[in-house]
Amino acid sequence: MTKLTDKIEWQNLLNNVSQVKNSSLRELFKDSQRAEKFTVKNDNLKLYIDYSKNIITDESMKLLIDLAKSCDVNSYAKKMFTGEKINWTENRPVLHTAIRNRSNAPVYVDGVDVMPQINAVFAKMKDFTEKLRSGERVGATGLKIADVVNIGIGGSDLGPKMVCEALQFYADGPKLHFVSNVDGADIDETIKQLDPATTLFIVASKTFTTQETLTNANTAKNWIVDKFGTESVAKHFIALSTNKTAVEEFGIDSNNMFEFWDFVGGRYSLWSAIGMPIACLVGFDKFEELLAGAHEMDKHFLNEPYETNIPVKLALLDIWYNNFFGYETHAVFPYSYYLSKLPSYLQQADMESNGKSTNRDGEKVDYQTGSIIWGEPGTNGQHSFYQLVHQGTKIIPADFIGLVNPPKKVGDHHEKLMANFFAQTEALAFGLTHDEVIDTEEGLISYKTFDGNRPTNSILIDELTPYTLGVLIAMYEHKIFTEGVIWGLDSFDQWGVQLGKVLAGRILPELSGDKNSMHDSSTNALIREYNSKHKK
Numbered sequence: 001m002t003k004l005t006d007k008i009e010w011q012n013l014l015n016n017v018s019q020v021k022n023s024s025l026r027e028l029f030k031d032s033q034r035a036e037k038f039t040v041k042n043d044n045l046k047l048y049i050d051y052s053k054n055i056i057t058d059e060s061m062k063l064l065i066d067l068a069k070s071c072d073v074n075s076y077a078k079k080m081f082t083g084e085k086i087n088w089t090e091n092r093p094v095l096h097t098a099i100r101n102r103s104n105a106p107v108y109v110d111g112v113d114v115m116p117q118i119n120a121v122f123a124k125m126k127d128f129t130e131k132l133r134s135g136e137r138v139g140a141t142g143l144k145i146a147d148v149v150n151i152g153i154g155g156s157d158l159g160p161k162m163v164c165e166a167l168q169f170y171a172d173g174p175k176l177h178f179v180s181n182v183d184g185a186d187i188d189e190t191i192k193q194l195d196p197a198t199t200l201f202i203v204a205s206k207t208f209t210t211q212e213t214l215t216n217a218n219t220a221k222n223w224i225v226d227k228f229g230t231e232s233v234a235k236h237f238i239a240l241s242t243n244k245t246a247v248e249e250f251g252i253d254s255n256n257m258f259e260f261w262d263f264v265g266g267r268y269s270l271w272s273a274i275g276m277p278i279a280c281l282v283g284f285d286k287f288e289e290l291l292a293g294a295h296e297m298d299k300h301f302l303n304e305p306y307e308t309n310i311p312v313k314l315a316l317l318d319i320w321y322n323n324f325f326g327y328e329t330h331a332v333f334p335y336s337y338y339l340s341k342l343p344s345y346l347q348q349a350d351m352e353s354n355g356k357s358t359n360r361d362g363e364k365v366d367y368q369t370g371s372i373i374w375g376e377p378g379t380n381g382q383h384s385f386y387q388l389v390h391q392g393t394k395i396i397p398a399d400f401i402g403l404v405n406p407p408k409k410v411g412d413h414h415e416k417l418m419a420n421f422f423a424q425t426e427a428l429a430f431g432l433t434h435d436e437v438i439d440t441e442e443g444l445i446s447y448k449t450f451d452g453n454r455p456t457n458s459i460l461i462d463e464l465t466p467y468t469l470g471v472l473i474a475m476y477e478h479k480i481f482t483e484g485v486i487w488g489l490d491s492f493d494q495w496g497v498q499l500g501k502v503l504a505g506r507i508l509p510e511l512s513g514d515k516n517s518m519h520d521s522s523t524n525a526l527i528r529e530y531n532s533k534h535k536k
């Protein structure tokens, strides 16, 4: 297979970037059609995406689309949706799309339709959440469950936590808490505010072997068992996992386990039983609306031509800056309080998927792959790090995400919020020239000028509902997928997290003083220093 960087489409982009790199957005916007040309509006998805404030020309966009075509993005998408084993290092299909396949059309894995098993788990989730929310399913002392604590980490935490935060406005169920960190402070600070009689723990772990989650789950179990005895575990714990044996070994009956499967990657699992906290908080019907939004985006991604395909466009723009301009980070700035956890969710979704350097042929790549993703809610960022975004030496392409209508109108807050969104993208694109700086002492003019040409995508969502949130998340998932295909990566494994886990396992007994350190001089000295002062 031709190496990515040897492809004619790649070479054409290299030529194009040398012509386009120094163009200014002020110049490019002399084309009065530019905003219209570089906007995708989709009423069905309730999205309006303006990518005109990027350093691209018609020709650059065409050449980027040529690259996507030459890398067969659409055929790979079809392979994913139809259950081919595209996660080749783990020999697994990748079917988070089947979980939200609202058409219920069969999806086969090794000749077996997976839809009936997906539907069966959803029926069990619906029944459970309805009983929990109505008070029919109670704790050991017969009291209604008031607090639900999700114990999980990575994909078993970030997705449901982000969605629960985003859908807070619709919350009408028990109060949700999330414990992920193995630092004892996390579980301790959480349970100290709770009444064990009215608390349910969800132990969420795909593998049910994750040290952090099992440690927290055991602490929670001791807390409950100390009060109400071993029998009470059945009333206060449920598990979300693929590993029935480990769940039972932990002491949770399989009747209280909600299953998912190896074909759902951890960071793509919020659509599966891992979404249980969401269904507890807002009800199963709203959870289904979330799935429906994602399914709608799935259809768009699969069927829309590259030219108007939203995830493909966003992926190509990221590749443009990452590979042809050398920009290393990509920021996500939600102008919505409800979406404040989106950047940290996307860090795992994107960086665990595409933070890799070995391609399909098992060779080291000779080009950049996954960007560094970071971000914060927009107006807060404006008063902390936007200085660097506007005038620093680094260029940071950014997604600005805002709502046309907030879930609730509070005075004129929303107008002020969105005025900031539009002002920031305008300022970043067009800056302020020397001549435009007014009422300033001569010596300060250079400090007060803004170069502009800082690229942004403006993503407007009609309103924040479970449906549009599903659309938004799936949009990013498919953006990540598209980039992974072009870079030739397995976006669905995560070998890079293993070494640290193995070494931590080796070091743990050394911290109890049971073993001698056998590491490099720095690590040995750190362990010695810790052991000499740590109070046992």
Ligand code: F6P
Pocket: 153, 154, 155, 156, 204, 205, 206, 207, 208, 209, 210, 213, 266, 267, 352, 494, 497
């Ligand atoms: O260590 C990384 C990781 O495997 C993630 O991919 C995953 O989301 C997280 O750990 C939690 O894994 P599990 O759900 O199996 O506990």
